């Protein structure tokens with residue numbers, strides 16, 4: 809599979825279509841050598857502080873949160889719909905219990921600019937360094953969303969990652 813460097817905004821509609829189904833894969837790596845992968849359904853790509861950023865939402869209960877707090881870098885990997893089962897596994901099992909790369913048969917490939925790897929099976933990759941984070945604040949959130957999304961608290965921390973590299977398989981992206 810040929811992967812070329814891409815403008816981070818070149819395939820936004822493909823990114824969002826696949827983020828909404830089957831979801832994307834967030835890879836983090838804490839102090840341990842072993843990376844962790846989890847499914848994400850919420851993210852955005854944009855410009856903040858004149859920088860291209862990828863913003864992700866991670867609940868404190870996730871192992872990925874612990875990894876991110878240890879090393880504030882991540883990769884976001886877009887995968888195709890035929891990988892829905894693997895995304896589901898990465899979104900229902902914690903890296904505290906199992907090595908999800910092995911369980912979901914995903915291959916980690918070294919990143920160009922950050923420590924957490926990218927996923928070989930992905931078709932679009934964003935390598936990011938956290939430049940800011942903030943909390944979802946219940947006091948500022950619509951009550952209906954608190955009730956529907958935060959019955960157990962566990963309010964997301966929102967990580968703003970400056971995009972240090974973006975690359976992917978242009979042909980596969982054009983087929984989406």
Ligand SMILES: Cc1cc2nc3c(=O)[nH]c(=O)nc-3n(C[C@H](O)[C@H](O)[C@H](O)COP(=O)(O)O)c2cc1C
Pocket residue numbers: 830831844845846847848849850851865866867869870871872873895896898899900901902903904
């Ligand atoms: C499609 C899908 C999207 C998800 N999106 C998010 C998300 O954006 N943020 C989040 O904190 N958890 C999200 N989850 C839940 C985590 O992926 C799940 O709790 C995972 O097991 C956490 O893994 P970890 O403990 O190894 O970090 C999602 C799950 C699925 C199936």
